[in-house]
Amino acid sequence: MHKVVEVNGVRLHVEDQGQGPAILTLHGGPGLGSRHGDARTFGVFANEGYRVVSYDQRGNGESDGKPPYSHEQFIDDAEELRKALGLGKIVIAGGSYGGHLALEYALKYQEHLAGIVLRDTAASNAYQHTSKERALASGLPGISEDMLDRLFGGRVASNEEFKEMYRAILPLYWVESTPEQLEAHLNSITFRYETHNWAFSINQPKFNLVHRLKDIKVPTLVLVGRHDWITPLEASEEIAREIPNSRLVVFERSGHSPQIEERDKFLTEVRRFLAEVLPVR
Template identity: 60%
Template sequence: MSGAIEVNGVKLVYEDSGPGSGQGVAIVTLHGGPGMGSRSGDWATFQPLTDQYRLISYDQRGNGQSQGAEPYSHAQFVADLEALRVKLDLGKFVVLGGSYGGFLALEYALAHPENLYAVILRDTAASNRFQDTSKEKALASEFPMDEAMLDRLFSGQMESDDDFRASYAMIQPLYTVERDPQKEAEQLAQIPFRYETHNWAFSRNQPEYDLVSRLSEIEVPVLITVGRHDWITPLEASQELAAGLPNNELVIFEHSGHSPQREEPALFLQTVRDFLARQLSGVGSP
């Protein structure tokens, strides 16, 4: 079901498979791409899991169809997730964060470990130290890159939604191992660009983002997944996570870029199912 819920002064639009789904344990997904992400991709991708689990996907503040209001800080995004958890009466749950949503999943795990059974990460990072690697990969690619535009994108200096759309269109071919220009065009047309949210995230949050020294505090089980050929959160970022998290499993998808959940969907879903089966084996229905 679709709904809207008010938390911390904004209305968040969400999808919820319902408290009767699966065995009752909730999985809450956190989309990436601040200012261009939405609930739709995760909701579609992880539908098969509703045979065993309750699934909730929502548009974060300033994203998709949800209301926008500053601040777009990590602390605020974490507070919004906690308020959503309370209002939907989820109890303990599993958080699944992709890309920038993985940053927020890690931040939530540090702030509210008592509320989590487990964390699932997809193509994310614990720090900003691989941004130069990403830029180098983009400039070394076969695709034409405007270095000045790339720098503005990475530093949160987009001038409008149209500017943001054009910038993303430039880097879009980098995200997958096998290109499908028609699918790229369809995806680009559907993205709800909101440049103010992006600018805040990349000019204020990203420069200070570094959780490496605190990873040892996250004791809940963590599944780290990453595409071997990811350019934007490269393999080294997931290896950094694996080196710092005390209770983790790292799975590398050999034929994927930034989105193994779409590039190798059957294997990705089975990997998630196997991890959850191990971690939730002693959890009964609420």
């Protein structure tokens, strides 16, 4: 069910599926992410006794844009949404940049969590040089050092430029893809460059939670594609090493999106984890 929920002065567009113990998803890609991918992936569990809540974060998708777009604001929005919808104790699932936010949420609101699912993410900005090197080495047209520096430095000038930059790097995200698939994905996105610029010029330069991961006591499932270029395998290995009660699963034939490239295995691993930490009564 689609609904609009007002929290902290913004109207958030929400997909609320199923009944039962709740999974709250946090999408990645600030300025280009939305609720739809998570609603499709985790929505499977709405047919298995869970309540699945996915939403466009402020400044993303159809939701209102209103600064600040800080990690603190994003996770406080998540907490207010949890309370507004009466979700109780939840599993929080964050992919890519949403994984940054899931970790931040866990460090502030751990008492509200039964478990954490992290997909292709990192606990610091330390791997940006790795992704830049991989992008430059790809030889893809449209990728240059200047473009990458402006994109990942949060200096994008317009939504049109944002779309063209993303078009250039999009093939890097997949092990296998066709031009038609990439173009369809590109055209499904609502680009909001101001949100992206805030995230990458203000949030990312100071982002480092590695030394605090040991404080997360909640069971954590860490999922990553072996061929991920932007949040590489070693970033997930670090998270799994530092969070005491965690398990790492590597998807051998996936890039940044094992939930799509190895969907059945992804769902099997999440299903197993949910049964352990938030069983359906």
